[in-house]
Amino acid sequence: MSDSSLGILIIWVFVFVYSVLGSIDFGAGFWSMVFAGQKGIKAADIANRYLSPTWKVTNVFLVLLVVAFVGFFPFAMPMLSSLLVVPVSLVLLLLALRSTFMVYSQMSSRFVPQLRIVSGITGLLIPGLLITVLPVTLGGFVELRDGHLYVLTAELLTSRTLYAHLGFGVASELFLSAVFLADYAREAEDREAYRIYRMIAVTIGPLTLLTGMLAAVAMHPEAQWIVERMKENWIWFALSGISFVVGFSALWWKGKGGWTGVPRAAVVLIIIQYGLASFGYGSAHLPYLIYPHLTVEQGFTNHAMFVSLLIGYIVSTLVLVPVFIWFWLLFLKDKRYLKP
Amino acid sequence: MDHVQLARSLFGSSMAFHIIFATLGVGLPVMIIAAEVLFHIRKDSDYATMAMRWTKGFAILLGVAIPSGTIVGVMLALLWPGFMEIVGQVIALPFQIEIWAFFLEALFMSIYVYAADRLKPWMRIVSVIFVSVGATASAVLITDAHAWMNTPRGFTFKDGVISSVDPWAAVFNPSFYTTAMHVALSGFMTGAFAVASIAAWKLLKRGIDPREAAYHRKGLMLALIIGGVMSLATAFNGHGTAQMLQTYEPEKLAAAEGLFETQAYAPLSIGGIVDEERQEVRGGIEIPWALSFLAGNSFDTVVKGLNEFPRENWPPLFVHTLFNLMVILGSLLILMSFGALIYWWRSKKPLPKWMLRTLMLSGPMSLIGIETGWIFSCSARQPWTIYHIQRTSDAATSASNLGTLFVLFIGLYVLLMCVTILVMWSYFKRNPVSRDLAAMNQGA
Ligand code: HDD
Numbered sequence: 001m002s003d004s005s006l007g008i009l010i011i012w013v014f015v016f017v018y019s020v021l022g023s024i025d026f027g028a029g030f031w032s033m034v035f036a037g038q039k040g041i042k043a044a045d046i047a048n049r050y051l052s053p054t055w056k057v058t059n060v061f062l063v064l065l066v067v068a069f070v071g072f073f074p075f076a077m078p079m080l081s082s083l084l085v086v087p088v089s090l091v092l093l094l095l096a097l098r099s100t101f102m103v104y105s106q107m108s109s110r111f112v113p114q115l116r117i118v119s120g121i122t123g124l125l126i127p128g129l130l131i132t133v134l135p136v137t138l139g140g141f142v143e144l145r146d147g148h149l150y151v152l153t154a155e156l157l158t159s160r161t162l163y164a165h166l167g168f169g170v171a172s173e174l175f176l177s178a179v180f181l182a183d184y185a186r187e188a189e190d191r192e193a194y195r196i197y198r199m200i201a202v203t204i205g206p207l208t209l210l211t212g213m214l215a216a217v218a219m220h221p222e223a224q225w226i227v228e229r230m231k232e233n234w235i236w237f238a239l240s241g242i243s244f245v246v247g248f249s250a251l252w253w254k255g256k257g258g259w260t261g262v263p264r265a266a267v268v269l270i271i272i273q274y275g276l277a278s279f280g281y282g283s284a285h286l287p288y289l290i291y292p293h294l295t296v297e298q299g300f301t302n303h304a305m306f307v308s309l310l311i312g313y314i315v316s317t318l319v320l321v322p323v324f325i326w327f328w329l330l331f332l333k334d335k336r337y338l339k340p
Numbered sequence: 341m342d343h344v345q346l347a348r349s350l351f352g353s354s355m356a357f358h359i360i361f362a363t364l365g366v367g368l369p370v371m372i373i374a375a376e377v378l379f380h381i382r383k384d385s386d387y388a389t390m391a392m393r394w395t396k397g398f399a400i401l402l403g404v405a406i407p408s409g410t411i412v413g414v415m416l417a418l419l420w421p422g423f424m425e426i427v428g429q430v431i432a433l434p435f436q437i438e439i440w441a442f443f444l445e446a447l448f449m450s451i452y453v454y455a456a457d458r459l460k461p462w463m464r465i466v467s468v469i470f471v472s473v474g475a476t477a478s479a480v481l482i483t484d485a486h487a488w489m490n491t492p493r494g495f496t497f498k499d500g501v502i503s504s505v506d507p508w509a510a511v512f513n514p515s516f517y518t519t520a521m522h523v524a525l526s527g528f529m530t531g532a533f534a535v536a537s538i539a540a541w542k543l544l545k546r547g548i549d550p551r552e553a554a555y556h557r558k559g560l561m562l563a564l565i566i567g568g569v570m571s572l573a574t575a576f577n578g579h580g581t582a583q584m585l586q587t588y589e590p591e592k593l594a595a596a597e598g599l600f601e602t603q604a605y606a607p608l609s610i611g612g613i614v615d616e617e618r619q620e621v622r623g624g625i626e627i628p629w630a631l632s633f634l635a636g637n638s639f640d641t642v643v644k645g646l647n648e649f650p651r652e653n654w655p656p657l658f659v660h661t662l663f664n665l666m667v668i669l670g671s672l673l674i675l676m677s678f679g680a681l682i683y684w685w686r687s688k689k690p691l692p693k694w695m696l697r698t699l700m701l702s703g704p705m706s707l708i709g710i711e712t713g714w715i716f717s718c719s720a721r722q723p724w725t726i727y728h729i730q731r732t733s734d735a736a737t738s739a740s741n742l743g744t745l746f747v748l749f750i751g752l753y754v755l756l757m758c759v760t761i762l763v764m765w766s767y768f769k770r771n772p773v774s775r776d777l778a779a780m781n782q783g784a
C-alpha cells in the first residue's frame with residue numbers, strides 16, 4: 001500500500017469512529033432534552049449519565065480528526081480552506097453553545113430547561129451540517145477560481161441531494177443513539193428507559209435505510225460517477241444490508257431474564273453495518289478528496305513526516321488503551337455508576 | 341478591513357478568549373493537587389473541601405475551555421491554510437502528540453469527578469495528577485508549535501519549496517525549552533492567584549463567620565505560597581526568554597524596548613510611547629545600561645536596534661506597551677505575594693483590609709499578564725507568521741466573508757462569558773462553603 005493510501009485509510013478510520021461516537025453523543029443530548037420534562041421516567045437520566053463523563057472524550061476525537069487530516073494532507077489546505085470556512089465555523093459556533101450549555105445544565109438547576117433546549121437542538125443541527133460536506137465533495141457544487149475552491153451556495157441550497165443527505169444524517173444519528181442508549185439502559189437494568197429507546201430504534205431503523213437510498217438516488221448529475229463506483233463496490237453495501245437486517249432483528253430476540261431484544265448484538269451489528277457501508281462509499285470516493293479538483297495524492301505530506309506521525313499514533317495508542325479500558329469499566333460497566 | 345486583517349482579528353480574539361480558560365485549566369489542577377496532598381498530610385478536612393470546590397469551578401471552566409480550544413484548533417487550519425501547509429510538512433508532531441494530552445486530561449478528569457466515590461484515596465491523587473500532566477502537556481506542546489514559528493528549524497526552504505525535513509529537529513527548536521517553561525510557570529501562577537483573589541474577596545465580607553474565615557485564610561496562604569514561588573520563577577525564566585530574543589529574534593527585542601540605534605550600554609525604557617519620528621521612547625523612564633545587562637548579563641553587550649532592519653520588516657511599535665505591562669504586572673505580583681506572606685509570618689495577625697483589597701486584584705492582574713504576553717509574542721513577530729520564512733499575508737485564507745463570522749464569534753464569546761459568570765455565581769451561591777464545611781464535620 002502506498003503512503004497516501006495508508007494515510008487516507010487512517011483518516012477514514014477516524015472519520016468513522018467520530019461519526020459513531022458523535023452520533024451517539026449528539027443523539028443522547030437530543031433525547032435528554034426530549035424526555036427532560038417527564039417526571040418518573042428515567043430515559044433522560046440514562047442519557048445524561050452516559051453523556052456526563054464521555055462528551056469530552058468524544059470531542060477530542062473530533063479534534064483528532066482535524067489534526068490528523070492537516071497532518072497527513074497539508075497540501076489540501078489551501079484549496080479547502082475557502083470552501084470550508086463558513087460551514088465549519090457555523091458548526092464550531094453551535095458546538096461551543098452545545099458543549100457549554102450541556103455542562104452548565106448539569107451544574108445549575110436554575111437554568112436547566114433553557115440550557116437543555118439549546119444543547120438538545122444544537123445536537124440535532126450539528127450532525128446535519130456536518131453531513132452536508134459529503135455532497136459538496138462529490139462534484140457539481142464547487143467552482144475553482146485562481147487556485148481556491150468556492151461553494152455555489154444557491155445551487156447547493158436548492159438541490160435535492162442536500163436534503164436527502166440531511167435526512168439521512170439526522171435519521172442515522174437518532175437511530176444509532178437510540179440503539180446505543182437501549183443497550184446502556186439494559187446494562188443499567190432500567191426496564192422503563194429500555195422500553196422507550198427500543199421503541200424509538202424500531203421506529204427509526206427503517207427510516208435510515210429509506211433516507212440512505214434517497215441520498216444515493218438524488219445525487220447531482222455531476223456526481224453520477226460515484227453512483228457507478230458504488231455499484232462496482234456493491235459487495236460492501238450488500239454485506240452492510242445483511243448486517244442491518246440481522247442487527248435490527250436482534251431487537252426482537254429473546255434476551256436473558258425476560259428482556260425483549262438483545263441490544264448488545266444490535267449495537268454491534270449496526271455499527272458494523274455503518275462501517276461496511278462507509279468503507280464501500282469511501283473506496284468509491286477514491287482517489288478524489290474533492291471531485292474532480294483534488295486527489296488524495298496531491299494533498300499528501302512527505303515521507304519523513306508520515307513515518308514520524310505513524311510512530312506517534314502507534315505509541316499513543318499503546319499508552320492510551322489501558323486508560324480507555326479503565327474508563328470503559330468505570331462508566332459503561334460498573335453497576336455502582338449505572339444504577340445509583 | 342481586508343480579509344487578512346479580518347482573519348487576524350478573528351483568530352486573535354478567539355485565542356485571547358480561549359487562553360483565559362486554558363490558562364486556568366493549566367493552573368487550577370496544580371492547586372487541587374496541593375490541596376489533596378495537604379489533606380493527606382495534615383488530615384485537615386478543610387483541604388478536602390477546597391479540592392472539591394476548586395474542582396467544581398474547574399469543571400465549569402472546562403465547559404468553555406474545550407469548545408473554545410476546538411474552535412481555535414479548527415480555525416488555525418481554516419484561516420491560515422498557507423501556514424498549515426508548512427506546519428503539516430514540518431511541525432505536525434506536537435499537534436498530534438497534543439491529542440494524547442487532551443485524551444489524558446479528558447479521561448482522568450471524568451474519572452476524578454464522576455468516579456471519585458469509587459476510587460481509593462491514592463487513586464484520586466493519581467487521577468488528578470494525570471489531569472494536571474495532561475493540561476500542562478497541552479500547553480507545552482502547543483507552545484512548541486508557537487516556539488517553532490519564532491525559531492523555525494528542521495527543514496530547508498528554497499524557492500518556496502520545503503525539503504530535507506527533520507521532524508524532531510523542528511520539535512526541539514532553540515526557543516522551545518525557555519518558552520515552554522515560561523508558559524507553564526505563568527499558567528501555574530495564574531491558577532494560584534485566581535484562587536487568592538477569591539479567598540481575599542471572601543475574607544473582606546463583613547461579619548464573616550470565624551469558621552469560614554479560617555477556611556479562606558488557609559486557602560489564601562496556600563495560593564500565595566504557590567503564586568509567589570511561581571511568579572518569581574516566571575520572572576527569572578522570562579529573563580532567559582528575553583535573552584533568547586536577543587540571539588534569535590533581535591527585531592522583537594528592539595521593538596519591545598523601543599530601541600532604534602544599535603549600541604552597547606543600551607538603556608532600558610519603562611513605559612512611554614515609541615515615537616518613530618523622534619527615534620526614541622517618549623515619556624518613559626530610562627534606566628541606563630540596564631537593557632544591555634538584561635540581554636547579555638554584561639553592560640557592554642551590543643543590543644541591535646530597529647534601524648538595523650529594513651523598515652518593512654519592523655514589528656508594530658505598540659508592542660512596547662504590551663511587553664511593559666507584562667513585566668510590570670509580574671513584578672508587582674511578586675511584591676504583593678511575598679509582601680503579604682512576610683507580613684503574615686512576622687506579625688502572626690490576619691492581613692489588613694487594604695492588603696486583602698490589593699490581593700483581590702492578583703488574579704485579574706495575572707490574567708492580563710498572560711493576555712499581554714501572548715499578544716506581544718504574536719504581534720511582535722509580525723510581519724512574519726513563520727519568522728523569516730512566511731509572511732502573514734501569504735499564510736492567510738482567501739475566503740472573503742469573514743466579517744460576518746467575526747461579528748458572530750465575538751457575540752458568542754460575550755454570551756459564553758456572561759453565561760459562565762452567571763452559572764459560577766449561581767452554583768457557589770446555592771452551595772455555600774458553610775454548608776460544605778458542616779457536611780465535612782458531620783462526616784468526620
Ligand atoms: C502572568 C503572566 C506573565 C508574567 C508575569 C510574565 N510573563 Fe512573559 N510571557 C507570558 C506570561 C507572563 C506568556 C503569556 O506566557 C508569554 C507569551 C508567549 C510566551 O511564550 O509566553 C510571555 C512571553 C514573554 C516573552 C516573549 C517570548 C517570545 O515572544 O518568544 C518575553 C521576552 C517575556 N515573556 C519575558 C518576561 C519577563 C522578563 C517577565 C518579568 C517579570 C515576564 N515575562 C513576566
Ligand code: HEM
Nearest residue numbers: 059060063362365406409410412413416442445475479482
Ligand atoms: C498557550 C496557549 C494554550 C494553552 C495554555 C492551552 C491549554 C489548553 C487546555 C488546558 C485545554 C483543555 C484540555 C482538555 O481538557 O482536553 C485546551 C483545549 C484545547 N486547546 Fe488549547 N491551549 C493553548 C492554545 C491553543 C492553541 C493555539 C490551539 C490551536 C491550535 C489550541 C487547541 C486546543 C484544542 C483543540 C482544545 C480542545 C481539546 C478537547 O477537545 O479536549 N489551544 N487548551
Ligand code: HEM
Nearest residue numbers: 348352355356359482485486714715718719722724725732
Ligand atoms: C494563547 C494565546 C494567544 C493569543 C492571545 C494570540 C494572539 C494572536 C493575535 C492577536 C494575532 C494577530 C497578530 C497580528 O496580526 O498582529 C495572532 C496571530 C497568530 N497566532 Fe497567536 N496568539 C496566541 C497563541 C498562539 C499559539 C500558541 C500559536 C501557535 C500554535 C499561535 C499562532 C498564531 C498564528 C498562526 C497567527 C496568524 C498569523 C500571524 O498573524 O502571524 N498563536 N495571535
